[in-house]
Amino acid sequence: MAVYTDITELELGALLKEYDVGDLLSYKGIAEGSENSNYMLHTSKAAFILTLYERRVERSDLPFFLGLMEHLAQNGVNCPLPVHRRDGVVVSEIAERPAALITFLEGMWLRKPAPRHCREVGKAMAGMHLAGQGFELTRPNALTVGDWRPLWEKAKPRADEVEPGLMSEVEADLAALTEGWPQDLPTGIIHADLFPDNVFFLGDEVSGIIDFYFACNDLLAYDIATCLNAWCFEADGSYNLTKGTALLEGYQSVRPLEQAEIAALPLLARGSALRFMLTRLYDWLTIPDGALVNKRDPMEYVRRLRFHRQISSPSEYGIGIK
Amino acid sequence: MAVYTDITELELGALLKEYDVGDLLSYKGIAEGSENSNYMLHTSKAAFILTLYERRVERSDLPFFLGLMEHLAQNGVNCPLPVHRRDGVVVSEIAERPAALITFLEGMWLRKPAPRHCREVGKAMAGMHLAGQGFELTRPNALTVGDWRPLWEKAKPRADEVEPGLMSEVEADLAALTEGWPQDLPTGIIHADLFPDNVFFLGDEVSGIIDFYFACNDLLAYDIATCLNAWCFEADGSYNLTKGTALLEGYQSVRPLEQAEIAALPLLARGSALRFMLTRLYDWLTIPDGALVNKRDPMEYVRRLRFHRQISSPSEYGIGIK
Numbered sequence: 001m002a003v004y005t006d007i008t009e010l011e012l013g014a015l016l017k018e019y020d021v022g023d024l025l026s027y028k029g030i031a032e033g034s035e036n037s038n039y040m041l042h043t044s045k046a047a048f049i050l051t052l053y054e055r056r057v058e059r060s061d062l063p064f065f066l067g068l069m070e071h072l073a074q075n076g077v078n079c080p081l082p083v084h085r086r087d088g089v090v091v092s093e094i095a096e097r098p099a100a101l102i103t104f105l106e107g108m109w110l111r112k113p114a115p116r117h118c119r120e121v122g123k124a125m126a127g128m129h130l131a132g133q134g135f136e137l138t139r140p141n142a143l144t145v146g147d148w149r150p151l152w153e154k155a156k157p158r159a160d161e162v163e164p165g166l167m168s169e170v171e172a173d174l175a176a177l178t179e180g181w182p183q184d185l186p187t188g189i190i191h192a193d194l195f196p197d198n199v200f201f202l203g204d205e206v207s208g209i210i211d212f213y214f215a216c217n218d219l220l221a222y223d224i225a226t227c228l229n230a231w232c233f234e235a236d237g238s239y240n241l242t243k244g245t246a247l248l249e250g251y252q253s254v255r256p257l258e259q260a261e262i263a264a265l266p267l268l269a270r271g272s273a274l275r276f277m278l279t280r281l282y283d284w285l286t287i288p289d290g291a292l293v294n295k296r297d298p299m300e301y302v303r304r305l306r307f308h309r310q311i312s313s314p315s316e317y318g319i320g321i322k
Numbered sequence: 323m324a325v326y327t328d329i330t331e332l333e334l335g336a337l338l339k340e341y342d343v344g345d346l347l348s349y350k351g352i353a354e355g356s357e358n359s360n361y362m363l364h365t366s367k368a369a370f371i372l373t374l375y376e377r378r379v380e381r382s383d384l385p386f387f388l389g390l391m392e393h394l395a396q397n398g399v400n401c402p403l404p405v406h407r408r409d410g411v412v413v414s415e416i417a418e419r420p421a422a423l424i425t426f427l428e429g430m431w432l433r434k435p436a437p438r439h440c441r442e443v444g445k446a447m448a449g450m451h452l453a454g455q456g457f458e459l460t461r462p463n464a465l466t467v468g469d470w471r472p473l474w475e476k477a478k479p480r481a482d483e484v485e486p487g488l489m490s491e492v493e494a495d496l497a498a499l500t501e502g503w504p505q506d507l508p509t510g511i512i513h514a515d516l517f518p519d520n521v522f523f524l525g526d527e528v529s530g531i532i533d534f535y536f537a538c539n540d541l542l543a544y545d546i547a548t549c550l551n552a553w554c555f556e557a558d559g560s561y562n563l564t565k566g567t568a569l570l571e572g573y574q575s576v577r578p579l580e581q582a583e584i585a586a587l588p589l590l591a592r593g594s595a596l597r598f599m600l601t602r603l604y605d606w607l608t609i610p611d612g613a614l615v616n617k618r619d620p621m622e623y624v625r626r627l628r629f630h631r632q633i634s635s636p637s638e639y640g641i642g643i644k
Contacts, residue, residue: 006433008433009430009432009433010433010434024430025428025429025524026426026427026429027430028350028352028353028354028362029352030351030353030362031350031351031352032351040350040362042369042428047364106347106348106364107347107348108331108334108346108349109331110331111328111330111332112332200348201331202347
């Protein structure tokens, strides 16, 4: 749930004069995105989303994020298209925050994705990876293996409050991942947060990918590892092999994986689980109860971590290695 | 801010099969209404609002509220029209809550209404009062003079926490209002919560009135008194006579007031200020800090109360008495 910043119809009307989008008919704060304030707009021409970037997004990253969306949309990916103002600019300002107007995508995110949806998200992700080639800007991943240690140091002293023994358990993971993290896999633009709420479906087809505010240059297979965590586990913490197989087959039908990528999947999946566990843990320990932010249980990702730790072969995810 | 109850695309898809509204394209939880969960829907035919009624709305009141919206819409009031299901019913159920699908109204509520908007809301309110005649169902006002005492008794012991002396101050108001409350004024259907966030404008015209979930049968002039409180005070607590005059002139251009109604305005405005002060005070004292509900400052309405208490003539609101 979001919408942190209210805007007046006068501010918004003045802002929209900078764009060729018709007359404002309505705007509603929507409960989507956990980092920014989002408004759904109807104008006399179409529907749009206005995003106000709150403190967690660096203003200097906006040209990358918005440029990427434009690049991907022009290369066949269904994602929101940033609208250029009459003066060509895409980053505006409203209520003392940077803001962007983007096209509205129809579609619903799936609260309970089925294997056939995992196949489609695999395909869409691979398509996005291919379309990302040729995008001229770059952005390092701010939450990859080297960044976990500083985050962990902030949460570590209180980790055992969440579960006794968690501190030493995570220390061991961090050591193993830092030691073994793969270096020579194919890289490119990854979404880095491709959870179900960031993928819209119409029927059984992917109608759009949204929320590129963690996108960066990193190992392509790391995006797959994140999707295995986000799409292929059940509510009880069990791994659904049918979903994993479908997601990986879907991906490979568009971009076949190299053997080294397949071999690295257990470590990448473990690393991705650690990354999301760490940010959840940090939020869990630092955000006051009752704040207008969803605090997600870090233990969900501790259980993912434990699962990946005992994987002996990528075939357990549903993909063969030669 | 609202959206308390999440719904899945499967639940929603199943629900919409009961209606002739086309195929679901998207749905977003919106940050509107403080009592219910609201979703904005796009279907292949149009835009709609789906409201899930949370605990503060009595299920047995829904036929009144929804029937009233239909009656008003059929009699020329711009308000949402409840959509009938194929079986004729308007109250559905989703996520274990009663729910209704209503048409979407374009328009924006005004964060800073000007006098010309006050005039328009006066006209629209009078039009609604006239259109409400002939509606066959009735609902007593659950928050009128006789209901204030029990509400006050719950808040009274801690009232001085909000401001020292508030307890005896409000006791005196309650006694005076109970004693002098008018009995013989014209009655009819009133909105009873016609605050700026419940009135949409397109340009300078009222495009819609929403949120009829406090509507009831009561003194028509009491609705005007509530609007004086809600529309005609500035952020610093001062009464804007220009706005009040405009609102009252707008109203009278559609439905001229009787002399007795004009004479009663100071008492009605004081009563309405007490009513909103009491519910705010109760929420202020009972809702935990940080809950996903806007807690409004009761002192804003204590200041209104003090203003109305010292009024000696309705002309101070901007309306002459003969």
